[in-house]
Amino acid sequence: MEKPTIAQKKPFILDMTPGTYYWCACGKSSNQPFCDGSHKGTAFTPIKTEIAEQKKVAWCGCKHSANKPFCDGAHANL
Numbered sequence: 001m002e003k004p005t006i007a008q009k010k011p012f013i014l015d016m017t018p019g020t021y022y023w024c025a026c027g028k029s030s031n032q033p034f035c036d037g038s039h040k041g042t043a044f045t046p047i048k049t050e051i052a053e054q055k056k057v058a059w060c061g062c063k064h065s066a067n068k069p070f071c072d073g074a075h076a077n078l
């Protein structure tokens with residue numbers, strides 16, 4: 001199976017406003033942690049995520065989380 005590119009070995013911690021977001025699963029976006037269309041030609045597609053309320057979100061940056069699109073600490077084992 002194709003492996004995602006590791007964008008960074010730590011989460012992207014961002015203050016989010018409510019809305020719909022597309023988390024980059026391939027790791028190639030230059031607008032991390034969100035999709036910019038760079039996954040074209042790879043096996044990956046972004047994960048659509050609804051953020052219902054204003055809050056701090058730890059988006060997975062290594063792309064290896066088992067709880068995508070959120071960080072689960074998987075970057076510590078890469």
Ligand code: FES
Nearest residue numbers: 024025035038039
């Ligand atoms: S750019 Fe990575 S999933 Fe779209």
